[in-house]
Amino acid sequence: MNLIDVYIHEVTRRLPEKSREDIGLELKSSIEDMLPEGHSEKDIKQVLDQLGNPATLASNYSDRPMHLIGPKYFDLYISFLKMIVPIAAVIALISVAATQFLAFERGDTVLNVALDIFVLSIWRIIEVFIQVFFWLTVMFAIVERVDGIKDNQPRTMSLNKWTSDDLKNIVYIPKKRAISKRYIFVSLLWTAIWATFYFFASHLVGVYEKTDEGLTFIMPSLNQDVLNSFSSLVVIVIGAEIALALYQLFKGQWTKKVAMLNVLREVIGSIVLIIVIIHPNLFNPDFLTYLADNFTISSEDVRKFIIMAVMLFPIFSIWNCVDGFRKANSR
Structure with a gap:
């Protein structure tokens, strides 16, 4: 076979069988029209080089894209991937922690857990990433093939081609006011951690002793029944933190409204913390006695010291509120 026949074969073999013959004849006629009279092999190579890679040319004849996700939806695909993966990862961490602590056995060591x-x-997290990556890729690959649009112009969130009018819908976010997805991830992770320790305090928060098997939990420091009595208030705090994190993810920047909601979240959290910490039966008496014996002070002094230490959290909350308004007013 000569170079022209080989080239046509390389193009048509990538096309549906029913259209190969017609496209082959059309392509051969086009190539012959491009060649000069008395052409040489060098002339043929120049024409074929001008036509380009057979796979690329075949994709122009084909009704379906010859790629999984093309430039039309790739940027949108990456944006969704970056948005969904962190949230799914946090949910996965919460489910793992909850499952492990529900299966926690008294004799097990905290190190093993x-x-x-x-x-x-x-x-x-790896499993979640694979699942999100797989299903999101499948979804965009299907959209790529059924949208019926021939051009490959990148699409925006509205699934339309970009125009200068889209700039009107983009809010410029100064670097100092931006809320990164990393910040959202850490916020949700922190909520998962403290909530886990709160609802499983009788297994996690207390006195550990070093044994041949490692650290062994011997005594809880808090009364789990007292903690559970405030569970409805704590759930409100958890809901407020999750709602604020999702709203921050949606806004993407610190605004006065976001700062105000941050203040509301901190006020609710601080009030609930104070209500819980001042409960007279919150601390395990054996735990207070254990610390009192080790530091040669009274159990009541130990209790007051712990309460004072915990009260540092509201101070941090005040700083967090001020910092939120500072960022909201940044330029």
């Missing part, structure tokens, strides 16, 4: 959570969390 922590290692189990760490290993399972890594595996679960």
Whole structure:
């Protein structure tokens, strides 16, 4: 076969069988029209080089794209991937922690539980990423093939081609006011951590002793029944933190409204913290006695010292509120 026939074959073999013959004849006629009279092999190569890669030319004849996700939806695809993966990862971490602590056995060591959570969390995050990546890729690949639009111009969030009018819908966010997805991820992760310790305090918060098997939990520091009595208030705090994080993700920047909601979240959290910490039966008496014996002070002094230490959190909350308004007013 000569170069022209080979080239046509390389193009048509990538096309549906029913259209190969017609496109082959059309392409051969086009090539012959481009060649000069008395053409040489060098002339043929120049024409074929001008036509380009057979796979690229075949994609121009084909009704379906010859790529999984093309330039039309690729930027949109990456944006969704970056938005969904962090949220799914946090949900996965919460589910792992909850599952492990529900299966927590009294005789187990906190080190073993922590290692189990760490290993399972890594595996679960990888699994979540693979699932999100797979299904999002499948979804965009299907959209790419059924939208019926021939051009490859990149699409915006509205699924339309970009125009200068789209700039009117873009809010310029100064760097100092921007809320990064990393910040949202850490916020949600912190909520998952403290909520886990709160609802499983009788297994996690207390006195540990070093044994041959590692650190062994011997005494809880808090009364789980008292903690559970405030569970409805704590759930409100958890809901407020999750709602604020999602709203910050949606806004993408610090505004006065976001700062005000941040203040409301901190006020609710601080009030609930104070209500819980001043409960007279919150601390395990054996725990207070254990610390009092070790530091040669009274149990009441130990209780007051712990309460004073915990009261540093409202101070941090005040700083967080001020910092939110500072960022909201940044230029």
